[in-house]
Amino acid sequence: MNKMNTETLYQHGTLAMLVPGLLAGTLSVADLLKHGDTGIGTLSGLNGELMIIGGVVYQMAADGQIRVVGPKEMVPFANVHYAKQEPTTKLTNVDYAQFQQAALDQIGTENIFAAVTVTGKFTRMHTRAVGEQVSPYPTLAATAEAQQEFNATAIDGQVVGYFSPELYAGVVSPGFHLHFLSSDHVMGGHILDFELESGEIAIQPFQNFDLHLPIDNNDFRREHFNSRQVIADIRKAEH
Amino acid sequence: MNKMNTETLYQHGTLAMLVPGLLAGTLSVADLLKHGDTGIGTLSGLNGELMIIGGVVYQMAADGQIRVVGPKEMVPFANVHYAKQEPTTKLTNVDYAQFQQAALDQIGTENIFAAVTVTGKFTRMHTRAVGEQVSPYPTLAATAEAQQEFNATAIDGQVVGYFSPELYAGVVSPGFHLHFLSSDHVMGGHILDFELESGEIAIQPFQNFDLHLPIDNNDFRREHFNSRQVIADIRKAEH
Numbered sequence: 481m482n483k484m485n486t487e488t489l490y491q492h493g494t495l496a497m498l499v500p501g502l503l504a505g506t507l508s509v510a511d512l513l514k515h516g517d518t519g520i521g522t523l524s525g526l527n528g529e530l531m532i533i534g535g536v537v538y539q540m541a542a543d544g545q546i547r548v549v550g551p552k553e554m555v556p557f558a559n560v561h562y563a564k565q566e567p568t569t570k571l572t573n574v575d576y577a578q579f580q581q582a583a584l585d586q587i588g589t590e591n592i593f594a595a596v597t598v599t600g601k602f603t604r605m606h607t608r609a610v611g612e613q614v615s616p617y618p619t620l621a622a623t624a625e626a627q628q629e630f631n632a633t634a635i636d637g638q639v640v641g642y643f644s645p646e647l648y649a650g651v652v653s654p655g656f657h658l659h660f661l662s663s664d665h666v667m668g669g670h671i672l673d674f675e676l677e678s679g680e681i682a683i684q685p686f687q688n689f690d691l692h693l694p695i696d697n698n699d700f701r702r703e704h705f706n707s708r709q710v711i712a713d714i715r716k717a718e719h
Numbered sequence: 720m721n722k723m724n725t726e727t728l729y730q731h732g733t734l735a736m737l738v739p740g741l742l743a744g745t746l747s748v749a750d751l752l753k754h755g756d757t758g759i760g761t762l763s764g765l766n767g768e769l770m771i772i773g774g775v776v777y778q779m780a781a782d783g784q785i786r787v788v789g790p791k792e793m794v795p796f797a798n799v800h801y802a803k804q805e806p807t808t809k810l811t812n813v814d815y816a817q818f819q820q821a822a823l824d825q826i827g828t829e830n831i832f833a834a835v836t837v838t839g840k841f842t843r844m845h846t847r848a849v850g851e852q853v854s855p856y857p858t859l860a861a862t863a864e865a866q867q868e869f870n871a872t873a874i875d876g877q878v879v880g881y882f883s884p885e886l887y888a889g890v891v892s893p894g895f896h897l898h899f900l901s902s903d904h905v906m907g908g909h910i911l912d913f914e915l916e917s918g919e920i921a922i923q924p925f926q927n928f929d930l931h932l933p934i935d936n937n938d939f940r941r942e943h944f945n946s947r948q949v950i951a952d953i954r955k956a957e958h
């Protein structure tokens with residue numbers, strides 16, 4: 481298998497693990513970057529929102545600071561892929577719902593995984609970043625209290641994230657899961673809402689979804705997941 | 720990535736695809752065998768139960784016939800992995816429920832994917848094989864009418880299959896999904912029940928679950944899956 485495979489979405493961990501508070505990092509950033517150069521994720525303790533572009537990992541923290549993450553830092557959950565130069569489509573004056581519909585139209589089906597990237601100018605950008613949790617970790621629902629929201633207007637930047645089919649809810653956040661980083665690297669986070677003034681959107685479909693689980697982590701091994709509750713909590717926390 | 724990776728479970732298709740009747744094969748047996756030498760699956764049209772051992776694919780058909788499948792035949796759904804020589808544990812005089820508990824104890828967690836193989840003598844073996852469906856395909860629930868059940872006593876043979884966590888219901892059949900093939904290759908199928916007189920069980924845990932989807936298949940692209948209904952139907956059909 482080609483390591484530079486552009487048809488594979490790699491994921492470490494499941495979103496379900498975060499729900500009961502399995503927030504400790506279980507893969508190093510160096511190991512994560514062996515599977516892709518572009519993606520999103522979070523650090524140990526749910527410390528901020530990660531955006532990976534061109535093999536560089538940026539952390540957007542709850543205090544609003546943005547920094548480059550080192551290879552030894554650990555992630556409990558992240559997605560990466562190798563970016564392929566896909567044709568782009570111009571979108572102008574769309575709100576977040578219209579954007580999602582346009583992206584889904586381009587993917588052409590609700591049943592596959594795809595990367596979604598946008599480079600453009602946003603009339604309005606609304607994000608959040610979760611603050612670092614310490615052990616013993618709280619549940620995902622409880623971390624909402626530690627999140628900070630950010631708002632910007634007339635901001636240039638890049639969106640990176642994924643569309644995932646409904647069937648994989650719990651393993652992933654179903655639908656769109658997108659992060660933002662401004663061009664000047666001073667504003668970003670997990671996208672809650674935006675209005676796009678003008679931008680180029682690119683879709684990269686994947687035929688492979690490669691899931692990697694921390695099978696030697698004792699907390700993960702011992703956890704009794706309630707799948708229905710997990711999915712309900714993810715919908716609440718991620719949207 | 721090493722093609723002979725023994726820590727990866729490969730899956731083509733999702734079980735969810737079978738529920739509304741997406742039963743056409745979308746991967747050749749030759750391509751499937753590029754990802755493992757051991758596994759289970761079904762052929763185009765849900766034609767029988769497949770068992771893959773040592774790179775040989777056996778079809779156990781609804782008429783009771785067992786034959787070797789050729790490289791050009793197509794599968795809509797299958798799992799394979801590269802078998803690793805794992806230590807075995809002896810089990811004697813266990814029914815199917817006791818067997819499942821013993822296997823789960825050996826896996827040591829309900830949260831990871833693992834291959835389960837048994838070589839032994841079965842006091843009783845109860846299997847089924849689904850009969851070939853033709854296009855336009857019926858739903859998975861309707862194929863139950865076309866399945867035949869088989870019973871044997873005092874039979875030697877091999878069990879191959881997987882344990883999958885509950886979280887992946889719909890993508891896979893959660894819990895144990897096991898097929899049987901007798902040593903003399905005259906009886907087998909999807910296991911419904913058994914009693915093991917004496918056998919050696921081996922567990923192979925996987926840290927990677929690699930899912931491959933038929934992203935260019937138009938029927939798959941167009942389908943609107945109802946995740947809740949899919950999971951309910953799978954529980955009914957597979958257990």
